[in-house]
Amino acid sequence: MAMTADENSKSESDTEEPPFEKITINTDYKIKTSLEEPPTDLDLKPLPDNLEYVFLEEPSFLPVIISSKLSSQNKSKLLSILKKHKEAFAWKTTDIP
Numbered sequence: 001m002a003m004t005a006d007e008n009s010k011s012e013s014d015t016e017e018p019p020f021e022k023i024t025i026n027t028d029y030k031i032k033t034s035l036e037e038p039p040t041d042l043d044l045k046p047l048p049d050n051l052e053y054v055f056l057e058e059p060s061f062l063p064v065i066i067s068s069k070l071s072s073q074n075k076s077k078l079l080s081i082l083k084k085h086k087e088a089f090a091w092k093t094t095d096i097p
Contacts, residue, residue: 054079056086064089 042063044053050069056062056079064082066075 054082056083062086062089 042060044063047053047065050067051065052068053063054066054075056064066078070078
């Protein structure tokens, strides 16, 4: 059973499709970042002895894991750098541009 050339030439692209509907997105709202509204439902896991949590915002907001073997001077230097650049971190998926 062979098809004729006319039957082969009619493909799906020849059939007429309905036009696409334009989708409008409501941009009147803005999702707040973790810096504007820090997450409060943190579930911090236990860490090994060589690591510890420090928080870039008080009380207990924006956790970061650092080495617990740092001297207090190095720890304070590291924390000041992390706090200065905290917008570079993503604590939740909506923080990712």
